[in-house]
Amino acid sequence: MMHFVRVLLIALLLTLGSLLPAWGQSAGDGSIYSRFGVGELQSFSSSQAQALGGGGVALRSLNYTNFSNPALWSDQVLTRAEIGARFQTIESTSGQGGDSRLTAGTFDGVQFSVPLLRQKLGVAFGFVPVSRSNFRSEVQRTTSSSPFEGEELDYQVEFLGRGGLQKITGGAGYRFNDALSVGGSLDYIFGTLESQRRTSFPTGNLQEAVATEGVRLTALTATIGSHLTLSDQLRDDDNLMIGAAFTLPTTLSGERTRTIGESLDRDTLSTGVTDGDFDMPWSASVGVAYVPSEALTLTVNGSYAPWGEAESSLTTGGETSFVFPAGGPETLTDRWTMSSGVEWRPAGDDSFQGFLARTGYRLGVSYEQLYVSPDKSTTLNAVEARLGISLPTSISGTRIDLMGNVGRQGTTSQGLVQDTYYGVSARVSIGERWFQQRRLR
Template sequence: MSTKGWRDFWCFQIHGFDTAVEKLETRMKRILTGLACLFILIQFAHSQSIYSFQGLGSLNHQGMPNNVGMGEIGIGAPTVWHINTQNPANLVYNTFSTFQLGVEVDRRNFTGEDISGSDADGGLRFLGFAFPIMPGKWSSSLAILPLSSVSYNTFAQGDVDNTDSDVAQTSNNRGEGGLTNLIWGNGFNIKNIQVGVKFIYTFGSIEKTSTFSIGGVDLPTTNGSFEELQSYSDINFQFGLGYRHKFSDIRFLNFGFIYSPNSSLNGTSELSLTRLSNTGAEQDTVNLGSESIEFDLPTTVGFGMSYEKATHYKIGFDIESSLWSSAGNATTNYNNSFKFALGGSWTPDYDNVSSFWKRAKYSAGFNYHKLPYIVNNQALIDFGINFGASLPVNGYSSLDLAFKWGQLGETTNGLIKETYYKVVIGATINDRWFIKRKYD
């Protein structure tokens, strides 16, 4: 075969290989999209905290897997490679089409006065898609993140007060469900100031069941089950600002600010009472009707700052406070919440083509969170230490791993201490999905 013949042969082979790769990438994108839809239909991960009986349940961090690895910072920590769901202003840095999903496994150990136990749960926790509309000037995102999780099962027994004879009562209280945020975020670059807004549609339901038994020496035993189903759906907003001070082409100081106004979360509550036999079989159910309910979400302000050397390292912190004392509902009091997070990331050698581990990004951080809920006249404190890594995969995509060790509550004053471990496995796909090829 002539030289020209060999050249034509190899050009044909290379072109065929490129076409096969493009078809494979397209197929993988469709598969990942299908998996994402499937995950939505299955379930979101639920925290099994015993304290999730309070308010709307355990409140979940509204960041992505990469944020978890950095101690949950993100208000003032923009990134090109991942979706920022904590400050919509930072979305303007997403010049790629970015798809993220992640699963979380949560294991908890409970200790208290004459109490000990453990539980575990897991499932989909993170799902988002961001894309530039006007690269460098306007980017948008869609994300689904669980706002709160309810998953508890408690048992109580004791004498009924203000009775003439000895009357004892036992109750088994269960709760499950939670609320989910469907988020549409937009970030704009206006004269080197980043401005963002995200519209949040909150929906979901919380089901609480109390199975009780009342009886005494002169009183026959009565068994029953009281059920309450709370369903919510409403829209609220968050606004964000960002600014980047440039020291050089690779050194920056970033600032971020978020504000969420007080808003009402409207819903309905359906009540029912079921009479049970001594064996636990249902005998008859009485629907007690439904009523409109309202839960006030607090005003939230947050500030974040980070210093970075592009592709090398980043370190920053977030401060966030929510005015829960003027929120909630008419029957429950809450504390103002406060959260401080500190974290950073480091890449040994981003341009190293021979060492996979030197191109990986490693992260660590910690967070302190004073929760709004009050138990036995005492505020709950959640403290966590986080670690993470983003492993490079196929160009600008990555496999994101994170681990958190945390402690919630304490064993004094009749409280229960929860020691928990969270493992997060996520995937980030960066590509230019909406660019039409000029050459084939």
């Protein structure tokens, strides 16, 4: 019966995961900042780390596969599969008084890990989002260059975008002793960013014009990580953990296709294909986690990536913009993040306590300097608060994690846009013992 429940649960989650991306991508309005660079950057390590503000580079856990640091993959006891999804609403307000709203569901990735040697050597594989582009903006204009002599002509320009980058990652982590572990992963990044510029005419018998630009990108990179655990530092039986991860810089090889047509069905009048590349800089993350007892966990994390040094022979984001000029390297700046969180599990590791005592309660906050900017001297920031709960189940090794978040990014000053977003997410982590050798007694 338990095996049937597990199979049914996995099937339902896979079905939900396959449907949500398609619905979210066709939703329409999103953040205008996803127009620039390679889109709005996404990150996911584990549901536990996400609820603690993100990162989790030092967060060692037997219940989760943490993808922020491959060194942590050495700690697995159970073969584990994880999948999740999230719903988010974005409300955008411009300095000119315009606003938009998007409510969409998106896929949060799939993770799979196997302990080859229990708490010694483990491997992990995952499919996770890297960036997402989903925006729409409109501009009303008037021109005196009208085919109707002596009349001014009103027209509307609409910018739309969708797509994003995904990552397939796989690697291993190895623990040398109780204190030190290391790990590494190979990461394949791929995806398509698409933008459209549609010009329509409210009056007159004029056909609308549609210019479409699609950029297909691929790259291969790698991540290395290390983790140090120090025991009995401030009190008996406590653990002070320090983690670090470094992702190598890479070049996204791209093919840009431009199409000019008379409608959205791509009845094209002309096309053009251009090859080029886009630099993705290195990134480094450092984290500290302190566990004074089995019931309490405290974390602090930071990361940095020098996006301001990026160069590109492909101008993603189109030829013009509603907010600021073309989405090339001149609109990018260095990105850094800071986060902190706390988790409380009243029962600790005691599996014989009641349901509420075995439940995990989480709170996290984060601050980010966005990697897009109207100019090199102006930076845009994002702040976010997260509240999570981790529910135990009757299936051993399986937990259901729920999280709510609310945040704000950008500004309405200087004619820019401010986004207010809030949402919920759900993730299921299923763990079982595999590859056990049967013994006769």
